[in-house]
Amino acid sequence: MTGPAIRARGLKKRFGEVRAVGGIDIEVSKGELFGFLGPNGAGKTTTMSMLTGLSRPDAGSIEIGGIDCSRNPKAAQHLIGVVSDESNLYPELSGFDNLCFSGALYGMRRQDRSRKASELLELFGLVDASSRKFSGYSKGMKRRLVIAAAIMHSPPLLFLDEPTSGIDVESSRMIRQLLTGLHRQGVTIFLTTHFIGEAERLCDRIAFIASGRIVRTDTVERLLQPVQGRYALTVSLSGGCPIPLGELEVAFPGLDFQLQAPDELRVESGEPLKAGSLVRFLEDRGVEVIEARKRVLSLEDVFVEITGIGAGSMLKEKEGRWR
């Protein structure tokens, strides 16, 4: 590959009335692990389809490894491996045969296919299932095999669309370790996800996408700067907060109060917070506190700040399946 691994300019895509992607620029350097982060329907999959040659942009240009994709899409496809958001291997074939077939599509010879397939089955912990049909695999096993299939031909650039969605903690941890390993070997990775924590841990750089537009692209370090050393406390209340926020700010100088939801109070500070005094203050005034949770501010908060989108749905999923 020459030039940046991915360079896209002014990509646009509509589906009838829906503007799926509204003019975005992406540049990913060689060897980078790039996160593409956004809520459901933001346009992540649509963007990835255009970058991988599965759909044509209405406007804009794409270069993969210096190859102009509108002129020479098939040459660019040699360089990439793709993990789509569905586990779309062949249900009739065994794990081993699926991998060999994937390798064959990229012109690998028989011996190379078998050797690489065995290696990957070992690496992904699927040796015992290698001769079983794909249709009988569990969700997590399917996901792992799909990733293995995408790297059969050792592509220098790997696209993944939500590789850890809907699978258990163990499988997602294994996948994240594998991605880190590939990253260390110099593979460029374009990772689409709506798990903010996942992106924060894995990626070098992140683009936030919302409603078909990139809101911001930066390194994880720089994105985290504004929240560095900030602390937050989330207090869930039963039946809302009858006390005006101004009164709370007077009682607790130096703290920022905000009503995140009618029954959820958010407190922010540059110092580590003590929950006890605030909870006592509230309870003394007849407010019932259900839960108070302390945490260090993270990329989630940056995301909410930048996009203006309540990260609610993204966070919930994250808590359930991540860590």
Added chain:
Amino acid sequence: MKTWIAFWSIVRKDMKAYYLKPPNVSWGLLFPLAWTGMFLIRSGQDTHSLQSVLPGMIALSVLFGTSSMLAVAVTFEKKARAFDRLLLSPIPLVLLMLAKTSGAILFGMFNALVPVLLGFWFADLSGTDWSMVVPAVLLIAVVSTYLSLLLAILATEVFEVQTLSNFVRFPMIFLCGLFFPVTALPWFLQPLSFMLPLTYGVDILHAAIQGEQILPAALDFAALAGFCLLLFSLSLHSINRHWIG
């Protein structure tokens, strides 16, 4: 070289994974077996009438064999999004579609063996010109595969494809001279017959097996080849439009 590895792997995989799938067995193998058997019993010992139904039986077996195989290998994979894997791979689209249709073409030709073998048993095929039957069967298989391919691209659901292809398949049984000559049709239907590719294929089979034909064989072959090219390029065009949206 690399592209051919991909090409053969696709053909081999489709044959291995789909030839014995239930829809293929029932539509592809049992259906022609049942029809041919029924005709054989009806015509009894009258070998001439056996020879007159054999071309129709062969065409029918090929038609149903190719379209059921194609529905599995293309429509099914497209629906399950496994087809995306092929579109994402570096194989040129033309070769990819040739590979995806080869399995169906071979399956259709293999199906033609059912009535041919039964014909050997019950009828007198000594006068048959096999050097015309084999290429005719090949071209019928190709043309009906590409026709099914075009329908498969225009429809998205497996059942839609089946419904749509029945709209095409059943009229063709009556209009293409399978069991009675095209010339026996009412005059206003005859132009329609000559717009359907199967008419030309069946005409060659009648010539080879019975020695009766409407058009010169060279014209039949040329028309079939023309339909093959036309349908294939229409299919490629539609894939480019509809599937790489």
